[in-house]
Amino acid sequence: MRVSCGLTIIRSGKGLWVTNVNRPCSHVSAELFVPPSPPVDPAQVRELQRFISLSKKVLVMTGAGISTESGIPDYRSDKVGLYARTDRRPIQHIDFVRSAPVRQRYWARNFVGWPQFSSHQPNPAHWALSNWEKLGKLHWLVTQNVDALHTKAGSQRLTELHGCMHRVLCLDCGEQTPRGLLQERFKALNSQWSAEAHGLAPDGDVFLSEEQVQSFLVPTCIRCGGPLKPDVVFFGDTVNPDKVDFVHRRVKEADALLVVGSSLQVYPHGSGQEATNRNTEHWAHTVR
Template identity: 80%
Template sequence: MRLSYGLSFWSTKGQWVTNLSQPCLRGSSGLFVPPSPPLNPEKVKEFQRFITLSKKLLVMTGAGISTESGIPDYRSENVGLYARTTRRPIQHSDFVRNAAIRQRYWARNFVGWPQFSSHQPNPAHWALSTWERLGKLHWLVTQNVDALHTKAGSQRLTELHGCMHRVLCLDCGAQTPRGALQERFQDLNPHWGAEAQGLAPDGDVFLSDEQVQSFQVPSCLRCGGPLKPDVVFFGDTVDPAKVDFVHSRVKEADALLVVGSSLQVYSGYRFTLTAQDKKIPIAILNIGPTRSDHLACLKLNSRCGELLPLIDPQ
């Protein structure tokens, strides 16, 4: 299935204008959500029991919780990036070593950022924030880089793969807000404009090579080094100290709930292995199969934002 977007970003009379025309196929909140069966009342009751019995619940979320906010993912059947296109995400080593690849990445991210940064939490994010406030949720680990859990008020949170709302210098490590970098992009490219031919996960869009060639990329204000989003690109590894921290939170928990993740990436999958080793019960809420279905005592193929608000966390 091909989804066509008209996302354009250009300068006119000193002001930058963004326009996104979305297809009429479905509403934006469901555009990247695969079909799911109707809620099974018996499964809902089982899930309620699972949550009720837990006193120290650890939740791990993936891209499937944010697709309902209009953010595309990689692996969802028929609607993920891998199903819609042959394009693949950038590799860490390519970004670090090649200035032209960094130029292409930042041009695409510059166009996609206004839309990506405007996404808001959906009922699933708000439900988990409420669970934390009421003392049900011991810790939340997210593989997402969209800051939607933070926007929903979650505080007992580890962003396993970082966050697109922060930027790092590869040389000196200086950290700056992504919004501030957007202004520097605009100042360096006062007459540059582009129209994207599709959306990808994590604020990426598709641009032609011709559009990218004239795009100017700023350097670190402190040392002049190259800038990178504070996220773990494909081919990179999660900080070992962060991994150890999450392993500790898993071992403290008495139940693990996976929400919206296929667990195909080892960085998340390993925590289900830890839970299994510690005989911690696992429930999985995800549309479609996951790598850990065989480890779970309960698997639910439902929309996160449809099911989580139904559950009483007390």
């Protein structure tokens, strides 16, 4: 299935950048990316309620499935995930670091997709977990997602295991920049550039043609002139060991583990996200 959203970013006559999203697509986008599921089983709801009520220090780990109802597609869901809809695959860390054209392609697509991606809002699941924290039930929240929806919902006892798209890092000096400020630099450098994207992908990505990408200008670090990268763990990269150790300590402190929106799949190759899935499976078997 091809999603054609008519997402267009243009420069208006007043010098302002405007993002147009076809209204019907915007209205149904959340539904498009929610995988089919059977009706809620009341017995399972009661079982979950009992599990939570008997636990005093719950650690919750969330994956991409918690954000699909906010309109953000995931990768692997049957029929609606990126892998099911297209033959596209996520960017690899080593390609981004080594290749300026790869970075140019990534940032052009991200520039177009950012206004919509950054506008996504938490859904009831995010708000429920935030409320658990306020009630003292949730000991810690670990998310594999990079969409900042838990932060928008007010969660504070939070570790973003794979980083966050709302931050940008310099690969040379480590300078951190809010993604919104970088968007303004993109606009200034590309005042005559416009593009229309057809199709949405996870992590703020959209689909553009090579012709559109080639004329896109990418800013460098203001501090040192180095290349910029979103503060996220790309496929093939690894999670910071200190962050992993921190999460392990939170797990040991907890008396229960609840996994929301993650398949816990294990893959044969050692990317950071795949290693996280292996660790998650181990936690799910050992923390009771």
